[in-house]
Amino acid sequence: MRRYTLLICFILMSAIIDARQIEQYVIFELELKGSSAGNPFTGVQLSAEFRLNNRSLNCDGFYDGDGIYRVRFMPDEPGNWTYITKSNIKELDSKSGSFTCVSAAPGNHGPVKVRNTFDFGYADGTPFYPVGTTCYAWVHQPEELVSETLATLAETAFNKIRMTVMPKNYDVYINNEPPFYPFEGSKEKGWDFSRPNPAFFRNFEQKIIALQKLGIEADVILFHPYDAGKWNLDKMNSEQAVFYLRYLIARIASCRNVWWSMANEYDIMRKSDQEWEKYFRVIQTYDPYSHLCSIHNGMAWYNHSKPWITHLSIQTAYLQDIQDWRELYKKPVIIDECVYEGNIPNDWGNLTPEEMVNRFWISWCRGAYCTHGETYIHPENILWWSKGGKLYGKSPERIAFLHRIMTEAPVEGVYPFHNQWNKETYLIKDREWYLFYYGNSQQATARVMLPKEHRFRLEVIDAWNMTITPVAGEFSGRTEIPLPGRPYVAVRAKVNNEK
Amino acid sequence: MRRYTLLICFILMSAIIDARQIEQYVIFELELKGSSAGNPFTGVQLSAEFRLNNRSLNCDGFYDGDGIYRVRFMPDEPGNWTYITKSNIKELDSKSGSFTCVSAAPGNHGPVKVRNTFDFGYADGTPFYPVGTTCYAWVHQPEELVSETLATLAETAFNKIRMTVMPKNYDVYINNEPPFYPFEGSKEKGWDFSRPNPAFFRNFEQKIIALQKLGIEADVILFHPYDAGKWNLDKMNSEQAVFYLRYLIARIASCRNVWWSMANEYDIMRKSDQEWEKYFRVIQTYDPYSHLCSIHNGMAWYNHSKPWITHLSIQTAYLQDIQDWRELYKKPVIIDECVYEGNIPNDWGNLTPEEMVNRFWISWCRGAYCTHGETYIHPENILWWSKGGKLYGKSPERIAFLHRIMTEAPVEGVYPFHNQWNKETYLIKDREWYLFYYGNSQQATARVMLPKEHRFRLEVIDAWNMTITPVAGEFSGRTEIPLPGRPYVAVRAKVNNEK
Numbered sequence: 001m002r003r004y005t006l007l008i009c010f011i012l013m014s015a016i017i018d019a020r021q022i023e024q025y026v027i028f029e030l031e032l033k034g035s036s037a038g039n040p041f042t043g044v045q046l047s048a049e050f051r052l053n054n055r056s057l058n059c060d061g062f063y064d065g066d067g068i069y070r071v072r073f074m075p076d077e078p079g080n081w082t083y084i085t086k087s088n089i090k091e092l093d094s095k096s097g098s099f100t101c102v103s104a105a106p107g108n109h110g111p112v113k114v115r116n117t118f119d120f121g122y123a124d125g126t127p128f129y130p131v132g133t134t135c136y137a138w139v140h141q142p143e144e145l146v147s148e149t150l151a152t153l154a155e156t157a158f159n160k161i162r163m164t165v166m167p168k169n170y171d172v173y174i175n176n177e178p179p180f181y182p183f184e185g186s187k188e189k190g191w192d193f194s195r196p197n198p199a200f201f202r203n204f205e206q207k208i209i210a211l212q213k214l215g216i217e218a219d220v221i222l223f224h225p226y227d228a229g230k231w232n233l234d235k236m237n238s239e240q241a242v243f244y245l246r247y248l249i250a251r252i253a254s255c256r257n258v259w260w261s262m263a264n265e266y267d268i269m270r271k272s273d274q275e276w277e278k279y280f281r282v283i284q285t286y287d288p289y290s291h292l293c294s295i296h297n298g299m300a301w302y303n304h305s306k307p308w309i310t311h312l313s314i315q316t317a318y319l320q321d322i323q324d325w326r327e328l329y330k331k332p333v334i335i336d337e338c339v340y341e342g343n344i345p346n347d348w349g350n351l352t353p354e355e356m357v358n359r360f361w362i363s364w365c366r367g368a369y370c371t372h373g374e375t376y377i378h379p380e381n382i383l384w385w386s387k388g389g390k391l392y393g394k395s396p397e398r399i400a401f402l403h404r405i406m407t408e409a410p411v412e413g414v415y416p417f418h419n420q421w422n423k424e425t426y427l428i429k430d431r432e433w434y435l436f437y438y439g440n441s442q443q444a445t446a447r448v449m450l451p452k453e454h455r456f457r458l459e460v461i462d463a464w465n466m467t468i469t470p471v472a473g474e475f476s477g478r479t480e481i482p483l484p485g486r487p488y489v490a491v492r493a494k495v496n497n498e499k
Numbered sequence: 500m501r502r503y504t505l506l507i508c509f510i511l512m513s514a515i516i517d518a519r520q521i522e523q524y525v526i527f528e529l530e531l532k533g534s535s536a537g538n539p540f541t542g543v544q545l546s547a548e549f550r551l552n553n554r555s556l557n558c559d560g561f562y563d564g565d566g567i568y569r570v571r572f573m574p575d576e577p578g579n580w581t582y583i584t585k586s587n588i589k590e591l592d593s594k595s596g597s598f599t600c601v602s603a604a605p606g607n608h609g610p611v612k613v614r615n616t617f618d619f620g621y622a623d624g625t626p627f628y629p630v631g632t633t634c635y636a637w638v639h640q641p642e643e644l645v646s647e648t649l650a651t652l653a654e655t656a657f658n659k660i661r662m663t664v665m666p667k668n669y670d671v672y673i674n675n676e677p678p679f680y681p682f683e684g685s686k687e688k689g690w691d692f693s694r695p696n697p698a699f700f701r702n703f704e705q706k707i708i709a710l711q712k713l714g715i716e717a718d719v720i721l722f723h724p725y726d727a728g729k730w731n732l733d734k735m736n737s738e739q740a741v742f743y744l745r746y747l748i749a750r751i752a753s754c755r756n757v758w759w760s761m762a763n764e765y766d767i768m769r770k771s772d773q774e775w776e777k778y779f780r781v782i783q784t785y786d787p788y789s790h791l792c793s794i795h796n797g798m799a800w801y802n803h804s805k806p807w808i809t810h811l812s813i814q815t816a817y818l819q820d821i822q823d824w825r826e827l828y829k830k831p832v833i834i835d836e837c838v839y840e841g842n843i844p845n846d847w848g849n850l851t852p853e854e855m856v857n858r859f860w861i862s863w864c865r866g867a868y869c870t871h872g873e874t875y876i877h878p879e880n881i882l883w884w885s886k887g888g889k890l891y892g893k894s895p896e897r898i899a900f901l902h903r904i905m906t907e908a909p910v911e912g913v914y915p916f917h918n919q920w921n922k923e924t925y926l927i928k929d930r931e932w933y934l935f936y937y938g939n940s941q942q943a944t945a946r947v948m949l950p951k952e953h954r955f956r957l958e959v960i961d962a963w964n965m966t967i968t969p970v971a972g973e974f975s976g977r978t979e980i981p982l983p984g985r986p987y988v989a990v991r992a993k994v995n996n997e998k
Contacts, residue, residue: 317819339922344943345942345943345945347923347940350940350942355939377943377944419846421798422816441850441851442850443843443848445876446844480844
């Protein structure tokens with residue numbers, strides 16, 4: 001009798017799922033009920049194979065508590081997908097079904113991938129120009145503050161955010177208890193790293209979806225060295241770490257806006273290269289979508305040639321090396337930390353807004369992208385960089401202005417050019433488009449070399465005052481034009497092909 | 500009969516010279532008359548051996564025109580010096596005599612030498628903290644402008660000046676004919692590189708003596724790549740170059756304030772390393788005083804380990820490498836070009852005054868010294884950097900302020916310390932004196948780690964506003980004090996050993 005009931009349920013359920021239309025790059029979720037005996041997190045293996053025509057993708061499922069198992073999948077192509085589950089327990093095994101994936105709605109461009117070796121673009125081909133910010137532990141703050149953070153982000157141009165899975169304890173600036181803990185147990189009694197807390201992960205993935213709605217990529221930092229004995233959540237052994245990674249991947253890889261940042265300041269954690277490699281291979285194996293993946297350095301330097309590194313995620317205050325890194329690794333470079341705008345005494349958190357903006361421009365003009373952070377001393381100790389909240393600095397609106405300039409550049413064929421002295425760097429699309437940025441120079445004029453066979457229109461861009469001023473006339477060959485004589489000025493030249 | 504007359508003359512002359520008292524580190528000059536037949540510059544060899552007790556120094560003489568030969572010598576030790584000439588013509592050979600060298604007068608500290616591996620000091624032991632400027636072709640300007648340059652220098656703290664022997668032709672900024680040419684001939688007819696023009700060299704050495712009176716070291720640039728077909732004075736062959744070097748050494752090595760800078764942007768001249776080595780060996784052989792000696796890079800990098808290099812004379816805009824260079828070469832480092840204060844479009848001449856000053860401070864705090872230059876667009880095209888004249892910038896008085904801070908540092912035992920992130924660098928004398936410079940940071944407080952077993956007095960130094968503000972109280976261990984929250988601020992800590 002029970003067997004028949006289940007069969008009927010299954011047929012009904014399949015029919016319901018069949019009827020569902022799933023938008024491209026949106027999560028299809030298969031929910032299954034099963035036994036919660038023993039340790040269902042580790043004792044139950046569940047996965048599903050999703051197939052469209054001759055292509056199939058395998059996704060791990062996960063236990064979500066209360067006898068509920070889920071498999072999540074992000075279809076990347078419209079069509080009729082079928083799936084079948086595989087499990088070591090009968091009630092979850094061989095569940096099959098299908099659903100229709102329809103084309104992405106406007107504004108849904110899919111996950112971000114590497115575009116043309118050094119740049120980024122969405123899966124649908126739309127260029128993506130990262131202008132990121134850093135808000136490490138915003139998901140581990142009270143809900144009111146989380147809402148404020150999201151409201152703040154909605155007002156900015158930031159389209160990527162660096163954020164940690166685990167809560168953060170750092171200096172005097174952040175040490176609050178998170179609303180949820182990632183595992184069963186406690187600091188005092190010890191954590192059971194084999195029993196994740198679904199509420200913790202549900203909270204985390206809701207925040208990723210909230211970012212997705214704002215068009216913001218979640219640069220998810222899987223490990224970090226900022227526990228410092230407060231929770232001992234960084235004390236997983238190798239096997240536990242692999243389990244944690246697989247569990248997280250199963251839960252969030254289907255979010256199109258996920259990027260993997262293996263660790264922040266990985267070298268401070270003192271794991272071996274072999275250990276990191278093991279973790280990267282877990283991502284390579286179990287992330288069906290090959291999300292962007294990197295690792296962020298402290299003082300050491302990772303071998304970014306490794307195939308699992310899709311782009312460089314660098315900490316440095318010295319931007320003149322960017323072009324060497326491009327040449328060496330042939331991958332996109334993001335300067336994910338170059339000191340934050342703020343006024344704290346720590347040497348990583350006291351840039352003037354002018355210099356923060358300058359570093360964004362320099363990074364871009366050298367062929368990389370830059371990431372913002374804000375660390376102004378705050379009466380309630382809410383520093384954007386770790387907790388979110390409000391932004392007080394002057395760089396975000398200038399970064400938005402730069403983002404606009406980025407989107408106005410030619411989509412293809414732009415490359416950074418630096419003269420042999422490496423003091424200035426320009427972006428060039430041969431015979432078509434030039435951007436000369438003069439950084440903190442106060443030069444009174446600009447000399448630019450334009451191709452003689454074309455006529456160009458010039459604009460003077462003030463990166464700080466956010467103005468774009470056309471220069472009267474048309475120009476060819478060696479050209480000298482007046483500048484305002486203050487720092488943070490650029491000249492943009494566009495070919496005029498009108499007869 | 501003639502022989503007797505000569506003998507009497509010689510005895511009389513010796514007596515006169517004997518009677519002369521020469522101050523230590525001041526030029527003793529032996530003037531001899533001789534034939535001017537043939538080419539007396541190359542045909543006549545003349546030198547003199549100067550002896551004090553068991554030590555002797557050999558000096559080349561030179562032909563000064565009008566049948567006059569001279570041997571110049573700078574005695575470095577008080578006492579009764581004797582000398583004897585050596586020549587291939589009889590009338591100049593075996594002339595002997597003596598003079599008394601008396602101790603240096605106040606203000607005369609002798610030539611500058613390397614002190615304690617990384618620093619500089621005068622021969623009498625007084626520390627020398629170079630704060631240099633750049634005025635390449637000031638000696639090749641009209642006398643009125645030359646006087647103005649000297650008057651300007653007298654008002655500054657600059658104690659070293661980079662200057663070329665040969666006139667300079669560069670871009671639109673300098674291309675005037677010099678008042679004298681260094682050789683007989685002309686651009687049109689060609690130069691006779693074997694016949695120096697004594698008037699040219701006399702003018703040059705007078706300027707060096709004028710600098711000496713102002714307490715300024717002359718960093719004499721022997722070769723440079725800025726002739727660019729205007730005079731073809733850079734077209735000497737190897738043999739002619741060696742002759743030129745020996746002639747110049749014979750004339751000016753006896754000036755205590757001479758430093759040898761083999762070339763500016765040597766690599767642009769495209770001479771082989773072997774050729775440069777040949778020239779360095781000429782200096783090693785014929786400069787009896789072993790004046791400071793270096794070579795200034797363009798884009799290439801000289802092997803500063805070579806024994807003839809006494810210190811590094813670097814062009815770079817990237818100061819974070821200074822400590823590596825110290826470690827590698829174990830020699831003093833001078834950042835002789837790091838872009839100049841000015842507003843010209845060339846990428847080497849448009850620093851804000853703030854950044855010029857900042858680079859001086861950073862250089863010093865990383866264990867090096869820095870050199871100024873000024874390139875403001877000028878209605879009469881008189882840019883300090885190449886022609887001298889007046890200074891219009893805001894950095895010189897701040898550099899003077901820094902020089903004062905330098906002279907207040909402990910004379911021994913100070914070393915640069917950078918944390919592993921290499922973002923900040925401090926000067927330290929263990930348990931006694933600390934200088935923390937925060938560059939373009941806008942941090943609101945400073946955290947400093949002071950030894951717990953001592954009490955320190957702190958001062959906040961504003962490098963831009965040139966103020967030194969004591970902080971009330973005494974401090975030990977981990978200390979946090981408020982800062983003005985704007986760039987270019989330092990904290991100085993001095994131990995208080997009073998009971």
